[in-house]
Amino acid sequence: MSAKSLRSQEWFGRKGKDGFIYRAWMKNQGIPDYEFKGKPIIGICNTWSELTPCNGHFRELAESVKRGVLEAGGYPVEFPVMSLGETLMKPTAMLFRNLASMDVEESIRANPIDGVVLLCGCDKTTPSLVMGACSVDLPTLVVSGGPMLTGKYNGRDIGTSDVWRFSEDVRTGIMTEEELNLAEAGLCRSQGHCAVMGTASSMACMVESLGLTLPGNAAIPAADANRKVLAQLSGRRIVEMVNDGLTLSSVLIRQAFENSIKVNAAIGGSTNFVIHLLAIAGRIGVQLTIDDFDVLSRDIPLVANLQPSGNYFMEDLYYAGGLPAVMNAIDKHLHKDCITVNGRTVGDNIAGKVSLNRSVISDLDQPFNEISGVVVLKGNLCEAGGVLKPSAASVRLMQHTGKAVVFEDIEDYKRKIDDPDLDVDENSVLVLKHVGPKGYPGMPEVGNMGLPRKLLAKGITDMVRISDGRMSGTGFGTVVLHVSPEAADGGTIALVQDGDLIRLDVAGRRLDLLVDAVELEKRRASHIHATNAFTRGYAKLYVDHVEQAHLGADFDFLKGGSGSTVSRDSH
Template structure:
């Protein structure tokens, strides 16, 4: 049995530590058992985390029922949806490393034996999985579950009957062009998010919860149970018991988070049409687990699996539909011929055992490999003279007529500058909008160009304009877009040399992104004036030490070998 807390709880040498525990009401009997951390990212700001205090109670009960002693501590959890489109978005990606660091510090300072991690949203989930991989202790991840979707059958832009809060920003473009009334817009505000929970569509939050299950770090079938369903509480209790199984069997996180498990997760991401942010986060988890995985690997692995589940924004279905169709076990059952079924999971069993009885209950929501939504992968990696280290896009969210796009560049030095032009209806069909200085260093913080893309879609320009950036996009974005262009402008990447009028070609299926102007290669040899980094506080520290998005935008935590 894995029990490192004994190192600081043995009598008489460590009676001072025992006395501190006893001042909290712990007994001698409890201190003889494994001490398990319940890592709670609850707050009353982020709706995906609003129910976590309730779930931690069930986790603690599960730990106690299985012979452990639970202790609890908290960590931050910012809401991407609330941070969109303003300077707050620069602070979102950097929280991922803060979360991983917080967990490491608490676990190591107190020599805790294992941990159950509770989170739901975009950067919190990968931050927790990074901590698990870094610490290599027994760990189980539990998410709070997606919200139930809003319902809107008439004029639904996704083609189904469900909507999510992301429709509101998209509809702002419609409101600005007078194709939607004020009353219609206000109805969306009041009805798009009927319950607590992470987003109802397949944004980054739900993508990462699905991938946590796919890589074996969550109980089978748990990723997409709606936040308000009673089964969510039962899973929390069972997860508390599961951590004790891992403790008793001596199974640590790196026995679960392996290269093979991450490859499984990448294939699932492609099949469900997951967020482009999954690229950053999977590379970051691999880094913390000291696993050899590259951006090129992500692209080549993704190409092996077509898009099978048309969820918003890449189709009409919400996470509720996906849950009712069988969820992650069902789609992994569809993919079992291309998955490594010998990977270990938090159940203490191999993946093959976990999905043995899984069934697809709705073949419109989860399709067969022989009947994909598209033959394109969910994620594509592009390269070319504009992105020699790579760039990321999402074929499943791009209209077919925009998978190849060539047009003159209109260059913006920031997201703010681009939003002003879009709001003023100055953007023309056929243009390639270049938004630069928004990478991990240049942003700093690599903000999402969510609002710009949503407004263009609402203005019926989603497939008529292509947006490219060294920043990111939201998992909810659709239209023609390419992000994560590397190297970024702040380190004199080629995107810094693009001029208005340069002809840019984006070929998603061909995997290329090129500036076609004849003088571009000569231009790259010139020295240019870069914007001065005026960031302060943690963003100043972050911008000076963060790595390229092509490496996961991680802060190095060890010396490179």
């Protein structure tokens, strides 16, 4: 790319007062004059924060990216954007995903940047950064932070999925608080995000399978020196992408999204993948619906044996060949001619990348589970859709009819769940309302409700659970999520009452409230909708403009993009 066509030269290549101001104030950082003369300016979008522990090593990772940019003849400029820490943020990090995406979009567009490297790790940082970058559509490459090393406790491997097991064991007295403290000390042994195939790892696999990263990005542990090597190589490559004019829209075509859906099935990825990929598709202008996730993943078995759907951890996936080996195992289902950010096709990137450990990565002939992917349910209880992860569910509950035990909101659930007088048994269906995008707001990860203590004491480990919220990608169970429309938006889930029969038929892709239409209309007519309690600030903006889960829960005014042109010039 010539200096004239570099976007940054609209700032640094100017004569007179304007160019003087743009260059002079940058020079207070000790930048020589020649750095402004026709070099690609590469923005490093950094979500480092001490309040986002998963991304706590990103300052160091950014330095590796910078080395690569400088080697390739570009000039790196690091800038911060809002960081979303899943473990600490209240009420839920998902509430702020769209806000962070706006921060990214406007930071890229407003500044003299020719290409972007996105540094992301913790759950929502990946989709929010990709969403924002898509709306600008410059050459863009993603570097994930990597998973943490496998946890250790009492002589065995542990990961985030064990937190849910430990919690139930403490509630029933199987595990003591002292033992829980020991497990806590051994869980997070290094920098990085969750060590299992939770949402953060699913997002890292998402961007690699979409073609937005260099091959192997998803599985390299954060503590491994090869993570820095990949970051440096990514810095080199983004300069080449700018010179070649390889933008996000060149990579993110419909076939790339189809590949990603199939890969998510093969790895037993998070249900959150659905809501984030839909939002990304909406930003880049690819037509994608919730039904595509069911159709495209239906023939893909589970070939990666990773928690919570399997036994192993992300560190093991790396040693077994990483995501390229997984994609090679299912290559006949993939669009191998899709271009990726390294300039090569998917087929080129995965050729010869065979599994190095068949206990971790199998093949299509001998998968770990014939059932995988995401099941999309329809029915009168989820007219626009609901999702379930069959590889993490109980086979015995895939067809089930039971009486509803209803919780009107998360506070109601917390008050009632351990009440010994709660009218519930192992055949009941737990229903949690008003935890959707508008109802909470922000759609928290509470869908995999803890079971009633009195049933845990009987040895019950799973029940059908239904909500308009989400669950952590580290969670498991026969859990129906993302019920849409949500209760706060007039969905039928708002009308469910204690004792109503609910039928789940996973094979038939149905979820139905077995109450006749006349009775439902009577309930709907008398139902009182909760009023929006938010009158100012971001929460009001969110509730007023967030779309439903089956559309990706993005803001209605953010679909598509505004491009990279700055419409007004202040100097």
